[in-house]
Amino acid sequence: MDYQQCRKCVVFLSDFGTVDGAVSAMHAVADDVDETLRLEDLTHEIPQFNIWEASYRLIQALTYWKKGTVFVCVVDPGVGSDRKSVVALTKSGHYIVTPDNGTLTHVSQEIGIVAVREIEEAVNRLHDSESSYTFHGRDVYAYTAARLAGGVISFEEVGPALDVASIVKLDLVPPALKDGEITGNIDILDTRYGSLWSNIPRSLVLEAGIGYGDLVDVKISYKGCIVFGYPLRLCKNFTEVGMGEPLMYINSLLNVGIALNQGDFASVYHIKTGEGWKIKIKKHL
Missing domain, CATH: 2.40.30.90 (Bacterial fluorinating enzyme like)
Incomplete structure (x- = not known):
């Protein structure tokens, strides 16, 4: 399969807020991977743990960004558990780096997803962060997104392919x-x-x-x-x-x-x- 080429642009979305250094740390990790990347924020004001709203805010803004833009979506109440970390490629040609916990629901239904890969953390993880279990937004998602957007890795090098039908979806009933x-x-x-x-x-x-x-x-x-x-x-x-x-x-x-x-x-x-x-x-x- 021919995959959409990534832009050197990463857009962040989370429930972290901006009262502390969490968002800045994600930006810093991405900047360290490639200082020529454009780093933008969609929002960091998602209500805590609200996966549904994170899913919606993605679909609200994603298609207005050019094809190849890489999104980091981190609303992750299950951080450190056995939930998967993935990168999804949408039919619109955008990439989403996120936990597989339902954040892809609206995009999957309204745009469509053509491929999903599980992040192989042994390779795509910030150096010396292996003992940190509760900040995957910084250690895994921002790092992987920056490597993808910067051309350090290809989509295939993110990790093994998953069945698109297997991703977690919330109960979204079509009109x-x-x-x-x-x-x-x-x-x-x-x-x-x-x-x-x-x-x-x-x-x-x-x-x-x-x-x-x-x-x-x-x-x-x-x-x-x-x-x-x-x-x-x-x-x-x-x-x-x-x-x-x-x-x-x-x-x-x-x-x-x-x-x-x-x-x-x-x-x-x-x-x-x-x-x-x-x-x-x-x-x-």
Whole structure:
């Protein structure tokens, strides 16, 4: 198989935050491998241990980067355990260095993964870090990503090939339209503003005969229990409803979003995100 050539660019994502030196240490390791690499950060503000959000943030930003970009995704509550460390090559031509714990879920479903290799730590590990078991982001992932991006190793030299179908996936249900009702996941919360972002695309909304200005029956549930169930108007912008009132809109990824005009929908209605959180919408009759 001909593999996509790597760019000399590494993009980091983690739940480390930036109040200590963890992120800087990953950058330093990559810089030591090849000081000509471009080192960027996607975010380090993933809620601690939240694999679902890490998976989503990857898909939110990955395709805007050029092919060959190498991503380091470290949200790893199982660090030091027997979970695998892998490098995945996506159909879009991007590389992701990450624990095999579900962080590849959204990318696998929405873009596709063509190859996965397990990181052979005997070769691809920071020198003299063998006794460290709890900072694979620095010792394994940043080091391997930099060697890959810098051309020190090829994708084949990362380690043995794995069956793509064997990677760990979270419970992500694809959006579907049946009998005029669309079902989907609550993918993420726009945390700064409290808006809800679903995985229901605009194309299914149109297929269901829902247009701007229409009232839409919205049901949000967690593990089968309804948390929110009211009709909302599909609006082009937030000002089409009064301040503090809820609405449905199409977000920047062209998926269905739910918000309060100048308010925090998630906090007011106690909505969260991840496995078990579902949304159903249907044109109000």
